[in-house]
Structure formats: structure tokens, C-alpha cells
Amino acid sequence: MADQVSPFLRTIFTDITGGMLSHQLLGxxxxxxxxxxxxxxxxxxxxxPRKCYSYIEDFKECQGKTKQFMRFVALRKERDRQIACGLLDGDKKYKSPKIDSF
Structure with a gap:
């Protein structure tokens, strides 16, 4: 984590381009x-890194959205299981959620 926060060799170019790797502008x-x-x-x-583990994990989740993607995969897998079992058929297979349902 320390190598991402502070450069090993600090020059004028690292000062100029340091803000490009930040989420502070429109992030x-x-x-x-x-x-x-x-x-x-x-x-x-x-x-x-030890004391701020929860903050680091929150930031990584915001960047990568891994939990959100895993939730999507689980929902898709459950829908495919219901289709294979015959619980969903015809138009019910790909029905959109109701407005303001979440």
C-alpha cells in the first residue's frame, strides 16, 4: 500500500502527475x-494498512465493485436454476422489476 501512496523517487513530474491517479476530481x-x-x-x-484495513477495503470495493458483481452473478445463477427447474417459463423468464421496487 505504501508504494501506491508515496513515490520512491520524488521529482517535479511526480508532483505534476500525482493528482491523475486520484479519485478526488469527479470520482x-x-x-x-x-x-x-x-x-x-x-x-x-x-x-x-493494519489499522485502516476497513477503510482500505471500502475503497477497493468502491473502485472494483466486486461484491456488487458477485451479487449479480448469484442472482443470475438463481434465475437460471429456477428456469431449469421449470418455476419460471415463458414471459416470466426475463421480466423486469417493478418501478421503485428497490
């Missing part, structure tokens, strides 16, 4: 990134 994950960076700054590079 959906800006608040999670800021919470993570504040925590790591408070504890330092050595203890930060």
Missing part, C-alpha cells in the same frame, strides 16, 4: 479515498 469514490488517506496519514505507512 464516485472520493469520500472513501479521503477517509482511507486520512487514516493512513494518521497511522503512517507501517501501521496504516
Amino acid at each position: 464516485k469514490c472520493a469520500t472513501q479515498e479521503m477517509d482511507m488517506m486520512d487514516c493512513i496519514e494518521a497511522y503512517g505507512f507501517d501501521r496504516g
